Amino acid sequence: MNRRHLLRGLFGVSLALPFLESFSPRKAEAGAGDVPPFAIFMRQANGVVQQTNDEPEMFWPSQTGALTTESMKAESDRAVSELSEYASRLLLVKGINFAFPGNGCGHSGGGNQCLTAQKVSTDPVGNESLAMGESIDNRIARELNAPGVEPLTLYAGKKAGYINEVLSYRDAKVIRAAEHNPINAYKALFGLSDLDPEVLKRLAAQRKSVNDLVREQMQSLMSRKELGKADRDRLDLHFQSIRDLEVGLQCALTKEEVAAMEVMSPDARANDNLEKVARMQMDIIALAMACGTTRAATIQIGDGNDSTEYYINGVRQKSFHKISHRIDSDGSEGPPIEGAYLLHHEIDRIHARMFKYLLDKLAAYDLGSGSLLDFGVAVWLNDLGNKYHSYTDVPYVLVGGANGYLKTGQYVDVNGVHNGRLLGTIGAALGCKNAAGGPLDDFGDPELPKGMLTEIIA
Amino acid sequence: MEILSAPSSVMRRIPTLLRAGALVLACLSPACVGTIGGSSEDQAAVQSIPERSAFPRLTHAQWENSVRDVLRLDAPPGFSASFTGDPLGGVFDNNEAVLSVTPNLWADYQRAAEELASLVVSDPAKVDALVPADEGQGNEARARAFIEAVGKRAYRRPLTAPEINQLVALFNEAPSLIDGDPFLAGVEHVLSALFQSPHFIYRVEGTRTPRPDGLIPLGPYERAARLSYLLWNTMPDDVLFEAAAAGELDTQEGLRTHAERMLADPQARDVVLAFHRQLFDFRKFEDLYKDPAVFPEFVPEIGKDLVREAELFVEDVVFEQEGGLTALLTSRTAFVNDRLAGIYEVDAPNGAEFGKVELDAEKRSGILTRAGFLAANGTARASDPIHRGVFVNLRVLCARLPPPPNNVPPLPPVEGKTTREIVASHTGKGTCGASCHGTLINPAGFAFENYDAIGRYRAEDNGFPVDAADAYPLGGGMASFSDALTWSQLLAESREANECFAKNWLEFAYGRDAEVEDAKFIAKLGEASRTGMSVKELLLELVSSDAFSTRRPVEVAQ
Secondary structure (H helix, E strand, O other): OOHHHHHHHHHHOOOOOOHHHHHHHHHOOOOOOOOOOOEEEEEEOOOOOOOOOOOOOOOOOOOOEEOOHHHHHHOOOOHHHHHHHHHHHEEEEEEEEOOOOOOOOHHHHHHHHOOOOOOEOOOOOHHHOOEOOOOHHHHHHHHHOOOOOOOEEEEEOOOOOOOOOOOOEEEOOEEOOOEOOHHHHHHHHHOOOOOOHHHHHHHHHHHHHHHHHHHHHHHHHHOOOOOOHHHHHHHHHHHHHOOOOOOOOOOOOOHHHHHHHHHHHHHOOOHHHHHHHHHHHHHHHHHHHHOOOOOEEEEEEOOOOOOOOOEEOOEEOOOHHHHHHOEOOOOOOOOEOOOHHHHHHHHHHHHHHHHHHHHHHHHHOEOOOOEHHHHOEEEEEEOOOOOOOOOOOOOEEEEOOOOOOEOOOEEEEEEEEEHHHHHHHHHHHHOOEOOOOOEOOOOOOOOOOOOOOHHHEO | OOOOOOOHHHHOOOOOOOOOOOOOOOOOOOOOEOOOOOOOOOOOHHHOOOOOOOOOEOOHHHHHHHHHHHOOOOOOOOHHHHOOOOOOOOOOOOOHHHOOOOHHHHHHHHHHHHHHHHHHHOOHHHHHOOOOOOOOOOHHHHHHHHHHHHHHHHHOOOOOHHHHHHHHHHHHHHHHOOOOOHHHHHHHHHHHHHHHOHHHHEOOOOOOOOOOOOOEEOOHHHHHHHHHHHHOOOOOOHHHHHHHHOOOOOOHHHHHHHHHHHHOOHHHHHHHHHHHHHHOOHHHHOOOOOOOOOOOOOOOOHHHHHHHHHHHHHHHHHHHOOOOHHHHHHOOEEEEOHHHHHHHOOOOOOOOOOEEEEOOOOOOOOHHHOHHHHHHOEOOOOEOHHHHHHHHHHHHOOOEOOOOOOOOOOOOOOOOOOHHHHHHHHHOOOOOOHHHHHHHHHHHHHOOOOEOOOOOEOOEEOOEEOOOOEEEEEOOEEEEEOOHHHHHHHHHHOHHHHHHHHHHHHHHHHOOOOOHHHHHHHHHHHHHHHOOOOHHHHHHHHHOOHHHHEEOOOOOOO
C-alpha cells in the first residue's frame, strides 16, 4: 500500500465500530482505580447574571447545602438548573475570588488568572497582558502525564484578535496556543487510530530513525556555548516535544463524527458554528479522557472577551461582550440594550447546555465500575464574576468527584477564597503534589496563603 | 521569555508602544505621550543593535513557501492550514519571541514531513525534479547528489561532510523501514528527515568571531536567508545562493543590489501586502456586521471587496506610485467595483470588476478615509470615534496610551445630539477621561465624523452638522485640523507618524520587537520617510544596516 494513501486513510476511514466499542482497550478491564482521575475546564467569558446591586440572582440556587434534582428543578429560573440531572455529582462553589488586579483590561486580567491564580504582567499590558505563571492544566500534565504529553487545549469560536486564547500557560508569559478546528485536534490525537498494528510498528520504526537523527541535531545546537536564555528555552521545548510513536492504543470516533469535522473545517471559526464546534471539541475531550490520552483539558468558549453573537430564540443577538456591559458598545458608553440582563442569562444557559453536553458524553462512557464522569472532574468556570466584570464571586461549577476525592451533591459558599486554593485542590484530587510531597496546597502565586479548600473534599 | 543578566539600561525594551488599548474611560492622570522613547547618546556599535534569537522559527506561510521551493513544486502544499496556530505576538505574525515548536506543532511538522515525502515518491515527475537521472553513476552517487542539492535548499546552506554522511546513512537504512523500491524508500526517508530538521524549521544562525567593533557579521548564507525571507517570505533562490557563494552579500552595497532585484519580483508584492494587511487589520474587514435595516447595501460580499480594495490601493501606492507613508495617507487613487462605487459616490468603471478611479478631493484622502478602515471601526449603525481614534493612536502614531482602569465608574447621563457630542460628554475635556480620551483618542477619531458606520461621506449626523475639527499634540505643539483630509495631511507630515511607520516596518522586517537600541535608527528612517522616502527605499535602508547583517553577541544564559 502506498504510504500516501495510507496516511490519507488515517483520517478518512475510521473504525466502523459502534461508538462505545471504539475505545475498547480500557473498557474491558476497567475497574475502580484503573482510570486515573482527570480534569476538564470549560471557560465562559464575561461573567454571569448573578445578584448585584441592581440585578437579581439568576445563576445560583437560593440555598447552599445539599443539591437534588428536585431542588434544582424547583428553581428553574436559575441558570444552573440546566444541570439538575447531575445534581448528585454537582459541586457548586460560590465565593471564589481572583487575588490580583488586572492590568488595564479586565478581560485579559481575568482570563489570565482563572486557571493560574497568578499575577498579571506589567509588560505587555492591557488586552495583551499575560499570566505570570503556569495554569493548573499545565501543572497536571507536567506532573501526571507521561513526559512530553501536553494538556489538551481547545477553543470554540472566532479569534477576533483583540484577545484570543487566555487559558493555558506553560510558564510565566508563555501562553499555549489553542486549537480551534476540531478535525485538527482529532487528527493530532487519534490520527493513527485505525492503522493495522503491523503497519503501525513499521511507522514507529521509521519515526524512531528520523527522531534519532533530529535529536542529535538538536543536541548539537543546544550544546552551543553562546545561547541566550530565550533560545535555550526555545530549543529545550522543541527537544522535549520529540516523541517516539507508542504502539498499542486504538481510539477513534465514528466515521460520521469525523466526516462532520472535516466538513466543518473551513468554517470552524465562524460565529454561527460556535456551539457545533464546541460539541465536536467535547467529543474529542471525552474520547481523550476515555483513552487516557492526557489528564487535563481546557476548552475556551469564544474569544477573550467573547464577541460571539449568540442566537436566542432563533434571533442573532448583539455581541455577548456588549450584552455583558448592557450597552451597545465595546467601550464604556453607548445606548442601553433593552433587557440585556435577560439576554445575558440566556447566554449563561447556552453555556450550561454546552457544558451538559460534555457531561452527557463523559457519562455515556460506561467503564463497568462506573461512568467516565465519576473518575474525573469537569469544571465550568468564568473569567469574570458579573456584569461589572468583577474579580469576586467568580463562578466555578464542578461535576464529578475525581474518583471520590471531591464531595459532590452540594452547593457551597466559601465566602471569599482565592481561586488558587480551588485549583490546587482539584490538582490534589488528581494526584498533584507540593514540593514537600504532600497534596498540592500551594498552587498559584507564592504570595497567596497556602491551604486546601476543605469544604469541597469528601 | 525574558533575557537574563543584561544591563537593564540597555536591555530595557521600548515600552511596547502598540500594545495598550482597551477601550474604556481612562480616569488616569499620566501624560499621554506620542513619542518613541530611546537614548540620544552615542552608543558603541555593539549597543546599536539589540540581542536577538539565533533560531527564529519559520512562520506557517514561510514553511509553505519554503517547502514549495525545496521540492520545486508549482504551489505551496497547503498543509499548514491544519497546523497549530501561534499565539499573538504583537501586530505582526512573524515575531520570533512567540514562534516556538510546541509538542502539538512538532507533531504537525512530523505528519506534514511524512506526507510531503510520500507525495514526492508517488510521483515520478516530482522525483525527477530532485534526483539526478540514472546515467550509470551508481545509486550511492545519485543519493549523495540528491542529498547535497536538496539538503542545501532545506538547510539554506551547503551541508557539511558529516551532515551528508549522516543523511546517506539514513538513506541506506530506509529499505529496511519502508516497503517498495529501495531507492525511492531512501528518497522518502531523507525528505522526511530534512523537513523535521531544526535546520529547516529554524533559520539557524551560527556563531563566529566578532569584528573589531564587537558585532558578529552574519555568514553569507545567513544573509541570503534574511534577505529572501524578508523580501519574498521564502528561502533564497539559486541566484542568491550563488551570490552568497561568490561573496556578493558580504557588503551592505551587495545586499542592497540584490534587494533591488528582489523588490522588482512579484513575490515582493505579497510581502508588502502582508505588512499592510496586518498593520491596518484588513482581516477584520471581512467579518463586519452592519444593521441591514440601516445599510441594505452592505451585503455580505462587501467584506471581501473591502479587503481587495485596500490591497489594490497599497499595491498602487508602493509599486506604481513608488510612494511611502505620505501617499498611503493622502493619495486619492482608489479601486472600486459596483458594490463599493456607491459608498464613494463614483461610477464603477469596470462594473463588477475592480477599476481605478480618483476620489473627490473635497471628501476623501488616503487609507484612513477609505471604507475598510472606517467600517471596521464603526458600529452596526453608527460611526465609532473612540475605536477610530484608538486605532490611529496605536497603529499610525505609536502613541503610548496608558492602560485604562480595570473598573469603569458609573457613566454620566447621555447629553448631546451628535455622536461626537455624546462621546465628548462622557470622555472629553472636563470629564475623568480628559487626559487620554480628551487629548489623544477623541480628536484622532472625531476627525472621521464625516463618515458613517460603513464609510459613506456625510455632512450631517443625526440631522445636525458634523464637526470634524480638533487639535492633536504633534511636533511639540498642538496641530489643528478641520477634518479627516487635513488630519491625514498633518499625519503624513508629522515626525510621530513617520517614526511609527518606520518602527512598524522594522519590527516586521526583522521579525522582532523594536528595542531601545533601535531608537536612533528608527528616528533616522522616520525623518527620511517624512521627507519623502518610499516604502521600497525604506526596505532597502532596512537591509543595508548593521541590524540586518550582523548579530550582537549574546549574554550567555546562566
